[in-house]
Amino acid sequence: MRRILALLLAGLLLLPPAVTLACGPFWPEAIFTFQSRPNDPIADYARGKLGIPQPSYARAYLFVAYRTLSGRPLSPEEQRIFLESWDPALAAPTGNAPLSEPNWIKAWADKRATLLGPEAGKKTPGWHDPYGIHRWRVSDGSSVGFYNCLPDAFHTAVSTLEKRTEQFGATSSAVRDWLAAQDLVFQNCADVFDPQAPKGPFIPPEAPSDAPPIIRADRAYQTAAAYFYAGEFSDAATRFAQIAKDSSSPWQKIAPLLVGRALLRQATVNTEFGKADPEALAKAEAQFLNVLADPGDAELHASAERLIAYVELRLHPEQRLRELAADLLKPDGTHLRQNLLDYTYLLDRITMLRQLAEGAENTGTQLGDRFQQLPSARFDEMTDWILTFQAVGRGALEHASSQWHQTSSLPWLVAALAKARAPDPGIPALLAEAARVRPDSPGFVLAAFHRFRLLAETGGLEEARAGLDELLARPQAELPRTALNLSQALRMKLARNLDEFLSHAPRVPAGVTYGGSERYAEPWATSESAKKLTPGAGLLDADAAQLLTRRMPLGILVRVAKAQELPARIRREVALASWARAVLLKNDRVSTELVPTLESLAPEMKPDLESFAEAKTNDAWSFAAAYALLHFPGAHLDIRAGVGRETPLDRIDSLGDNWWCAIGPEGDRSSWWLVNPVVAVRPDAPLGILYPTGQVDVPVFLNASQQAEAEAEWKGLLSVPTGPNALGSAVLGWAKQHPDDPRVPESLHRVVGATRYGCADKQSGEFSRAAFELLHKRYPTSDWTKKTKYWYGSQR
């Protein structure tokens, strides 16, 4: 049965990794520790400031880590090439081969125009991008593109045309005839989609018998090229081979290389998709080796070498992988760019194709338990190290430990440390060796972090705390931002008291993304979001946010809100959520105590808070709180990680982030389509190494009474209705009892607004209608009534 095929062939071109579907609208998301790449500036990483590399880093970054850890740091020249060839924001190669300068496709069109006039010159050989003109390989329904005519072809055409013009004159029949033939050659570059248009191949006619010999030689070359671009590779190879024998042809020298290129395309384009024809590849390789063996073809040797590398990549991928790894370890940046592209491409391909064959669910970067099935041992040491460092599971730890015992090398030590989890019996030996890694070692931070993590996991809490304090006290220049944040996260987890917790909860993000992906992340320091905050002020990462939201009682939250050492943004976030919680849980003491703090942190709330503080009865108190909250759609019950809500507190957020949603029964999966935004904040990777369950633990500094208090309050919050309903209920209750209160019409108007812009549910429509009807019935002349033209909810 014929399989549908598709095949990659793009000259020597490789694509970046898969693009992820992304949808707007876009909102800022702070990144405290990158998963796929080091933080900016990447130059620091390339220089050897590794910090704490993650298993999920792109392999090119792990190559740099291995070189550095194994005592072979990148030279300044290699650093330069690495930085130029690897897009730090994309964590991916910067696309294809470097763009040719000048743009030879355009130069060709311009040259034609000078000879034939601007109108004729407008004719282009097809749609092109800076890398050339591509065609589609279509077979039984599947299709894939490949670059057919590359810029060099147009460079050659321009150069030849200039020579022939100089030789015969621009208006000579020889040049006109040559030009017409060349147009036909390039007509094969692109697909023909017009059903009425001739499909090709477009082959130039034979040169007139009285044409000058060089024009006839050109025609033979043009004809071979036309077959080549038309995909008739066998004919092309035969014709180039004939030219190679013609000592009178100016194309004789290059023809052997072109024979090889025709064979190469035959091997990769006209074949079963994804499976290059090994026999044809071998023929192409032999041809390139012949070119390389001929000292007379010296100027073609560099091209032949590149093409041999291309063939080897496909013909003997694992052998080529070893060769590339060996080359990449040499302190010579000459071929670093291409070698690294080929190396990472091969690793991606080998691991991905293996997983495809196995039906495995693991991606190329997280090998998971498939580690055992990847015969990493047959690879070179660097590849083995990279695959092991990326892998998770017991097999990875056993292999890394075994390699460390055999080699006693730093790369394998840190790999084993990074894989180890308590209660592995090998941990004491690892800890002892990790303690010997000197501060001037490039692996110091990595080894230290995992040493302290393992100490904490195995009961050495005091030693871990002391070590982390020492690490965090080192000059900031020694610790990349992501390493600092991860170390602080570990130290926060080990906090013995609230002060320690508060010291390590705020962290300065490493980057910010507006598309939900690291792909589009930009450095935090220069971001628009950072400019809205005090310079250098920290924010909360998911671990601290979850802990404050889920584990802390109001009594502690009040202390957090008052903690002068915390950035004002965090204090305001905590104060506002705590006050809203206290109000909803009817905790008079806390809500009153928080008023002065909240007034200082959110002065715009002062009039409402004063009114709240003056309330004499429970009902008045509830209404005053609802009245205040209705003025501030930015009030919510959870303490948020990252940038949080950027819309001013008293403004409606156009993306619907107003007041709060009901938390609902925790763990209830009956409506799992609805993701609970409060409990959805999880300390995922890279923090996940500290919180394997995805949940933060109860802080050790909370006593039993405080823990019970926190649990009781959380239980109370689970039954708090969604914002519009809670506020609607309080306002309607008060309005019925106090129809003359001048705040009532405004409150009813705002309740209707909350049901439109807030987190509404099925019941919200009832509150919306009730508020609307009461407003219109009782206060028909109020300005608030005039502003309230609709109620909301029937569409839900």
Place this chain on the structure above:
Amino acid sequence: MPTLPKVVLWAWERPEDLRFIDPQTTGVAYLARTIFLDGDTILDRPRLQPLWVPPGTRLIAVTRVETSRRRQGPSPREASPAPSAATAGLVASLIAEFGHFPAVVGVQVDFDATSSERAFYRALLVSLRQQLPASMPLSITALASWCQEDTWLADLPIDEAVPMLFRMGAGDREVRLRLAEGTDFAAPVCRKSLGLSTDEPPPPFRRFDGRRVYIFHPRPWSRTAARKLAQDGRP
């Protein structure tokens, strides 16, 4: 769009081996090209990764159009200058190529349009409709918010707008609430299909019986993933 299958797997730009699917019931929407636009500068990238599907599979050629938001202006939130109508026509002609591909039974355009870019995308789709064979279905992916609130989809010359019910970002909960409550999309063109991902919860399906379901998988597709999909009862 009777020629399109009811279940369609999205195959993104990575090696994808989908030979295990039943071509009678399942189609493949494969990323065929990505077009990057920075103002009127076009960078067109064809698919360069292998795709395997069984003979007879109905294919939908997807073109992803991305406009540059990175390092543009003082804030990434600000859109780049919208490309011109001439560029819209040129991009449409590139996408229209797929209308002539064997086994391609539909063309889909995947894009994120800011408000200021809508005129451009409207021009693109109008031009594309004119250039495609009349019988070739034209589909787009659509933010759920477009389907629920916006009216700009209403007069687009498209056969289908696939509401993307994953990676919804800020409007996630609002959309989920509405769908859970049974509220259908306001735009009729959005009521023919759903776009889901295997790593996010789907909406209650019984409410949407009969709609075409497009499914994204964040990793290469595997028989295991497809089997799990079937076990989970989705679609």
